[in-house]
Amino acid sequence: MIMDNSDILLESNLADLVHRGKVRDTHTIGEETLLMVSTDRISAYDVVMPNAIPDKGAILNQMSVFWFALTRNIVPNHLISFAMDTDTIDIPENVKRRSMIVRKADRIDIECVARGYITGSALQEYKDTGTIAGIDMPQGLREGDRFKDPIFTPATKAETGHDENISIDAMKDIVGEELTNTLERITLEVYDFAHQYALERNIIIADTKMEFGFIEGQLCLIDELLTPDSSRFWDRGLYSPGKTQPNYDKQYVRDWLGAQGWDREPPAPELPQEIVAKTSIRYREAFDKLTGTKLR
Numbered sequence: 001m002i003m004d005n006s007d008i009l010l011e012s013n014l015a016d017l018v019h020r021g022k023v024r025d026t027h028t029i030g031e032e033t034l035l036m037v038s039t040d041r042i043s044a045y046d047v048v049m050p051n052a053i054p055d056k057g058a059i060l061n062q063m064s065v066f067w068f069a070l071t072r073n074i075v076p077n078h079l080i081s082f083a084m085d086t087d088t089i090d091i092p093e094n095v096k097r098r099s100m101i102v103r104k105a106d107r108i109d110i111e112c113v114a115r116g117y118i119t120g121s122a123l124q125e126y127k128d129t130g131t132i133a134g135i136d137m138p139q140g141l142r143e144g145d146r147f148k149d150p151i152f153t154p155a156t157k158a159e160t161g162h163d164e165n166i167s168i169d170a171m172k173d174i175v176g177e178e179l180t181n182t183l184e185r186i187t188l189e190v191y192d193f194a195h196q197y198a199l200e201r202n203i204i205i206a207d208t209k210m211e212f213g214f215i216e217g218q219l220c221l222i223d224e225l226l227t228p229d230s231s232r233f234w235d236r237g238l239y240s241p242g243k244t245q246p247n248y249d250k251q252y253v254r255d256w257l258g259a260q261g262w263d264r265e266p267p268a269p270e271l272p273q274e275i276v277a278k279t280s281i282r283y284r285e286a287f288d289k290l291t292g293t294k295l296r
């Protein structure tokens with residue numbers, strides 16, 4: 001789905017489109033580098049909406065860039081440059097602000113998820129079996145409760161459809177014990193740091209997904225990092241466990257879709273301008289609070 005002219009431009013004139021995700025487009029530039037472009041597309045319940053959210057692509061891209069810089073002392077990452085900060089690539093400014101240049105990695109096909117609070121698929125597993133990622137959990141946890149210590153819950157990366165949660169033992173069978181332990185440790189370390197950082201700025205990062213790969217033999221963080229698309233952001237001021245927590249960025253969209261009685265099957269209905277505008281403001285608020293920098 002092409003959401004704006006700049007995407008068309010990029011596709012035809014620039015670099016090879018190698019992957020089109022729900023929200024981001026990846027292009028190759030040369031042998032060893034990729035251009036990752038965040039679009040203004042938004043998905044809800046895994047379905048891409050017909051509307052674009054103004055500035056969402058720039059916000060998510062620049063948020064990843066921000067976190068990559070802040071966490072590089074914990075783990076190296078694939079970022080070469082925020083596209084606005086380099087002349088080496090000739091693309092329009094309105095695409096540059098949504099783009100980053102990264103090193104191509106040998107991806108590890110596991111989604112590394114850190115969770116500080118019980119919600120989503122972890123809550124479902126807990127209700128079903130009393131475990132999370134196959135590990136016994138204390139009784140009596142309510143939806144949205146904070147864990148005593150954050151937990152690591154890996155998933156396989158499915159080429160199509162939904163990613164599947166797996167146990168830590170199953171991950172060891174796939175990538176080995178040593179790498180599993182390393183990824184668990186790094187994922188939790190990055191999460192702990194970011195969670196604390198965000199909490200002080202009144203955003204709760206309830207959980208987040210990271211991807212890793214090897215670049216010239218070195219283990220690196222890849223993909224996007226600690227964005228509202230790869231994480232659950234909650235408003236600290238509204239946090240109240242025991243029920244479903246409002247989503248920081250997508251709640252207006254979800255509420256509106258719910259009120260329409262949409263069955264969550266594509267196509268999604270066109271969002272009203274008011275919902276689009278309010279949602280854009282929410283992303284901007286998250287960016288401003290977290291980064292304290294000017295959106296470019």
Ligand SMILES: Nc1ncnc2c1ncn2[C@@H]1O[C@H](COP(=O)(O)OP(=O)(O)O)[C@@H](O)[C@H]1O
Pocket residue numbers: 019020021022023024025026034078102103104105106107211213222223224
């Ligand atoms: N540095 C990198 N090297 C190789 N692949 C990467 C790198 N960074 C991210 N990727 C991969 O690029 C793809 C980006 O896709 P994405 O836009 O997230 O869509 P989706 O996950 O829905 O397929 C993912 O498969 C991700 O694992």
Ligand SMILES: [Mg+2]
Pocket residue numbers: 021
């Ligand atoms: Mg992805």
